[in-house]
Amino acid sequence: MPYTAGPYAGTPGGPGPTGLPGAAPYGQPPRRTTNGLAIGSLVSGIVCCLPPLGLVLGVIALPQIRRRDQAGKGLAVAGIVLSALSCLLLVIGIATGGISTFWGGFKEGMDEAARSKSPFSLRTGQCFTPDGKLQDYATDVTVVDCERPHIGEVTGGFKVTGFDKWPGEDAIDGIAEKRCETVNGGYALDTWAVPADVWLFYYLPSSQSWRLGDRTVICAFASEKKPFRGSVRSDAPLLTGDQESFLKTVNPIETVTYREPEEDPDEDFTANKVWAMEVLGAINTAYAELGQRTWPAEAAPSVAALRKELAAASKQWLKLATAADADAYWEAYDPAWETLPGDLGADARTALDLTGTPPVGPAGEGGSV
Template sequence: MEPTPPSQPPEPVTPAAPAGPAGPPAPAAYPATGPYAAPGPYTSPGMPYAGLPGPYGPYGRPPATTNGLAIGSLVSGIVCCLPPLGLVLGIFALRQIKKREQGGKGLAVAGIALSSLSTLLVVLGLLTGQLQEAVKGFREGVREAASARSPMDLRTGECFLDDAEQGEYTLGVKVVDCSVPHDGEITGRFEVTGFDRWPGEKELEKLGEERCDALASAYALDTWTLGAEAWSLYYFPDRQSWREGERRIACGLGGEERTKGSLRSDRTTLTSDQIAFLTHTNPIEDAVFEEPETGPEDEIETNRAWAADVRGAIDLARAGLKARTWAQPVRAPMGAYLASLDSASKQWEKLARAKDADTFWEQYDRAWELLPENGSAEVREALGLTDTPPAAPGDHGSA
C-alpha cells in the first residue's frame, strides 16, 4: 500500500505593512526566466557603483603616490657627491608627504640619515686635510690615466713606465724623461705582414724575439753599457687590437729593476771611429756568447764549430780594424789590442781543430786567456766609450 503523502503546512500569513506616505509607483517586476540571477547591485545609470559605503566604489581608495623628493634624497645620500643636497631634499620631502598624504617617508628619512653622515665626513675631511689628499690623489689618477699611451705610439729613444708584470697585458705606458728611473726605452717598431687573420700569441712572440733582438743590437752598439740585467722587450697586439687594425710590434730595452739614463748608443749618438770599432768587435762578443751548453765529451763537433765561429769573428775584426786609419790617441792602444787578436786567432784555430775532448780542454783555457773580456778597455777609453766591462762575464752580448 502506498504511503500517504504528508499534509501540506498552511501558508504563512504576512502581516500588513503599516500605512505610510504614498510613494512613486513600483516598477513592474520581471520574473526570472532561467537559472541566471536577477540583475546585480547596479543603481540607476550614471550613478556610482553600489557596494562599500562611502564615495568610492568596491575597488577602494586609489594607491598613494611616492614623493619624488624622497627618492632624490635617498639617491643623493647614497651617491655622496653633494651630501647637503640629500639632506635638503629629505626635509622638503617630509613636508610634502604630510600635506599630500604621499608615500616615501622611509626613503626621505634614509636619505636624510645618509646625507647627514656624508656631510659630517666631508667636514671632518676638511678639518683634517684628508679630503684634500683624496682629491689630489683622484686628480693624479685621472692625469695618469689620461697620459697612458700605447707602446706602439712611442718614438725610438723614449723612456717609459709600465706597471704591468712581465707577461701580463699592458693597457698603456707612461712616457718619462730617461734621467728618472724607468722600466724601459723604445728601440724601434716594425709592421707585422703576411697574415690575413690574427696569427696568435706564439707567432707574435716569435717575431718579437727575432726582430726586436736585432733592433736592440743596433740601438745599443756599446754593449758594455747594458749589464747582465738588460734584456730585449717587445709589445704585440692582442686579438681585439688586431681586429681594430693594430699590426705593429714595439721593441724596447729594459730590466728587472728600473734604471736611470738612456742605453742608446747608435749611429745617431756615436762618432764614426766609435761606430767602426764597435761594429767590428761586437760580433766577437756575440760569437763567444753562443758557447754550447753541452761539453765536448758529448758533442765535440758542436764545440769545434763554435770555436771556429769565434775564430772567424776575430779574423774579421782584425782585418777591419787594421784597414782603418785611427786618430793619434787611439793608435797605441789599438796596436796592442790587434796584437792580442793575432794571438787569439791562432789559439782559437787550434781549439776548432781539436781531435777529441781531451785535446779540446787542453786548448780551451789558453784561448780564453788570449781573449780577455777587458782586452779592449784601453781602446774604448781612448775612443770615449764605456771602458768598464759588465759585471757578469759572457752576459754582455747583444740583447
C-alpha cells in the first residue's frame, strides 16, 4: 500500500514517521520556542521609554537564539535597530534642548488639564477663570495661581437644605445671597483690600443637577469687568488678634449701610426707619466694643479718635431712626451721613497694619465690598 502524507496516527508519545520518539508529524517542521529577551528588546525599542534596555536585551538575545536554536532573531535585530535609533534621538534631543522643550510642553498640557474643573469641584482659596462669560452658566472653570490674572476667588460654600423638591432658582438665589455674604465677610475681613470692582458671586445648582442630588452653592468674589491679581483672603487665621477685633467691630457698620432700601422714605417710610435703626445699632456696638479692648500704643490714639466720631454719629442717626414722618426723616438724613466717618478709622487701620485706603473704582471714587 503506498504511503500517504498526513498526521501520524500512532499513539501519543510513540515513534513518529521519522522513527524518533515524540517527533512532530511528517511534513511539519519541529516547533521552536521564541526567545523572551528578543520580544523584550522589540517592545523596548518600539515604546522608546528605555532605549538602552532594548539594545542590551537584543544583544544578549542573539547568542541565546543560536545556542538554543530558538526563534526570534528578527525580533532581536529589529529591537536593536529601533533602540539604537532611539538612543541617537535621545542624545540629539539632550544636545539641542528638544527633550526639555517637549517635556515642558507635555507638563504644561497636563497641568492645564488638571486645572480644568467643574465649578462645583472648586475649593476655598482657589482662584479661577470661567470658560466663557462670568454671568453665563458654566460647566468648566480653569484654576490658576492667585498671583496671575483671574476672574474669581472661592471663599467657601454650603449645601441647600430644607427642600424635598426643586424649589426654583429664585428661592436658592435668595438663600445664596444671604449665606454667601456672610461667607465672603468672614473670608475677607479686610474689606478695603478687595478691589472696588470685585463683588459677591456664587454658583447655584441647576434644576437638572438638583435631580442628580446636587445641593451645593459655591461662594466667591468675582469681577465682571476685568481680571484681578492677588488673593483677597484676610480671614482670622491670617490676622493678629488686634486686627481681627478691629475689623469685626467696624465692618458691620459698612455692611449695614449698603442695605439702604431702594425706596425713598416717601414711598416706604417704615423700611427706611428700620434700616436707620440697624445702622444706629452697628454704630453703638462698635463704639462700645472698641472701648473694651486695650489697643497697641501706636493704634490707641487713632482708635480713640474713631470712637469720638462714632459718638457724634450716634446722636444724628438716633434722630434719623426716630423721625416722626418722611419730612423729618429727610431733614435728619444728610446730617446723619455727614457725621458718620467715611473712612471708618483709616488711621487706626494703618496703625494696625491693615489696608488704610479704600479701593478706588473706575470713576476714581472709593468703594468697598
